[in-house]
Amino acid sequence: MYKFIRLGLIPVALALSACDVQVNDTTPAEYQANNDIGMYKVSATASPGSLVTPGSLVMFAIGEDNKKVELRQYSDGSWQGLYSTRCHNSFPLQILAVWRLQGLSTREALVPPQPRQIKLTEPPLSKQEGFDTAKPAEGKTAKGAKGKPEWEGVVDYRFVTMPVTQIQAAHIEPSSSSAEDVAAARAISVKTPMPLQAPCAEDAKITLVSTEQRAHGTLDIETDNPGMPRWQTYVEFSPK
Helix, strand or coil: CHHHHHHHHHHHHHHHHHHCEEEEECCCCEEECCCCCCEEEEEEEEEECCCECCCCCEEEEECHHHCEEEEEECCCCCEEEEEECCCCCEEEEEEEEEEEECCCCEEEEEEEEEEEEEEEECCCCCCEEEEECCCCCCCCECCCCCCCECEEEEEEECCCCCCEEEEEEEEEECCCCCHHHHHHHHCEEECCCCCEEEECCCCEEEEEEECCCCEEEEEEEEECCCCCCEEEEEEEEECC
16 A cells, blocks of 8 residues: 555655646855956856746845845856955855746745855965055154164055955064074064054055165965954065
8 A cells, every 4th residue: 555655646646746846956156256347257057857947047146234236147058147246255146036827826945944045264474565665755763773774665455345344453563484584584563553443345455664775575464354363474675
């Protein structure tokens, strides 16, 4: 008897699948943040059952606060759209499919049941900066007894995955443990007071001062941004 029951369920299951649309979210798990455009491609595929009214299927991306973005179907069968967000390190995503059955009511499916979090990562910051010391900065002299000239350089950092990033600390380290590199780094200091607030997508400027015409080292910064807790930039002062 059990076998007869199982066989009897097969037509029911087939009928149900014919009424459904199988939805697959194909959006990548993460993107590198691009705050200038602030748009990220979301995509999905869909397989309508045989009882779904042709041309009735519409698809949407559902994001933060039920933000809805309509997806467009392309010739390869994929559904794509652009989701807009700025100054965040992720955004929630679900795919909503809505369709009609032949002679019956409208149905819908939301995939997955709980939103995915699409991660947005910080773009790389400045890796190397050079400053011309062919002549001292105008009106700048060191405060030491010898009145030696000094040179200034500014390193810009821009963060885009938080409303505000705080640069908590910044200091100069030698680029290696050699005596020459240690001596070259000793002439450079960080002039900008810390901590430094860096609003989203705005340049945070860290001013360096060198008391030698030729000097180099590594600017090491620490932040409260989980996507960029630390960064190092090689800096060099030299005449050009």
